[in-house]
Amino acid sequence: MKNKITLKKSVRIIDDRYVIKKKKASLKNTYHYLLSRSFDYFPQVIDEDNDYFYYEYIPDTEEPREGKIIDLITILAVLHSKTTIYKEVDLDYYKALYEDINNQIDNAYNYYNKLMDMIDNEIYMSPANYLIARNITIVYESLNYTKERIDEWYQLIENKRQVRVTMIHNNLSLDHYLKNDKPYLISWDKAKTDMPIYDLVSLYKNNCLDFEFSDLLKIYLNKYPLSDEEMLLFLILISIPNKIKAMPTEYETVKTIRRDLDYLYKTNELRKEYRIKEQTNKSNKFQKQD
Numbered sequence: 001m002k003n004k005i006t007l008k009k010s011v012r013i014i015d016d017r018y019v020i021k022k023k024k025a026s027l028k029n030t031y032h033y034l035l036s037r038s039f040d041y042f043p044q045v046i047d048e049d050n051d052y053f054y055y056e057y058i059p060d061t062e063e064p065r066e067g068k069i070i071d072l073i074t075i076l077a078v079l080h081s082k083t084t085i086y087k088e089v090d091l092d093y094y095k096a097l098y099e100d101i102n103n104q105i106d107n108a109y110n111y112y113n114k115l116m117d118m119i120d121n122e123i124y125m126s127p128a129n130y131l132i133a134r135n136i137t138i139v140y141e142s143l144n145y146t147k148e149r150i151d152e153w154y155q156l157i158e159n160k161r162q163v164r165v166t167m168i169h170n171n172l173s174l175d176h177y178l179k180n181d182k183p184y185l186i187s188w189d190k191a192k193t194d195m196p197i198y199d200l201v202s203l204y205k206n207n208c209l210d211f212e213f214s215d216l217l218k219i220y221l222n223k224y225p226l227s228d229e230e231m232l233l234f235l236i237l238i239s240i241p242n243k244i245k246a247m248p249t250e251y252e253t254v255k256t257i258r259r260d261l262d263y264l265y266k267t268n269e270l271r272k273e274y275r276i277k278e279q280t281n282k283s284n285k286f287q288k289q290d
Contacts, residue, residue: 173206
């Protein structure tokens with residue numbers, strides 16, 4: 001009797017009973033650590049060999065994506081809460097991170113300055129370049145924000161000798177979430193120990209245009225509050241503009257640019273919302289002191 005084989009992205013589903021996935025890295029230690037911290041929201045590994053993992057098959061339930069993303073952000077807070085540790089670091093840790101982000105910002109500035117020089121010299125703009133030129137203000141607003149706030153962030157942490165880290169999924173999107181008898185996170189190949197905001201950055205970049213992320217952030221923060229410096233670094237990282245991706249056709253390129261611009265406009269609104277909360281909190285603090 002032949003097996004029923006279903007191909008789905010990078011996996012093969014056999015007889016709707018188990019999943020075969022190419023092994024990119026050994027995950028034995030990752031799964032063992034998660035279980036040791038009472039986090040079992042991932043498919044069980046049935047077997048493995050040198051090349052593949054064999055997982056139990058988890059059929060995904062049919063429910064609105066809006067409900068699933070709420071479940072995902074909730075289980076993310078559980079993951080971070082259960083695996084939190086505080087790691088001792090030296091002066092070079094934060095300095096290296098500060099310099100790396102500054103380099104990302106400078107590279108983005110240089111890229112868009114050169115791009116605008118090229119566009120300004122065109123006699124007839126392509127639709128893609130016209131779209132960029134009409135919306136370049138939001139690009140530079142985002143870059144100016146990151147340049148100003150990265151120094152503020154560094155002042156908050158430059159004398160700290162600890163960093164809060166957790167197990168992070170490090171490839172978070174709604175595509176890596178399943179719901180059946182309980183919620184499951186899948187595709188742990190890139191998991192590692194690092195600052196929890198990196199999972200929020202991944203989720204934001206992958207799904208922010210599909211959902212109201214400020215509402216999701218409230219759910220997460222109610223269960224796993226971020227410090228001021230963590231929140232600020234999250235806002236900085238999501239505000240660095242992407243470079244323009246050239247697509248096979250002009251139409252596809254315009255669609256990609258439009259999506260990138262929508263991302264920057266939405267991120268700008270989130271920054272404004274947080275800025276208002278920040279100012280309100282400071283005002284309330286001063287009133288209490290008075």
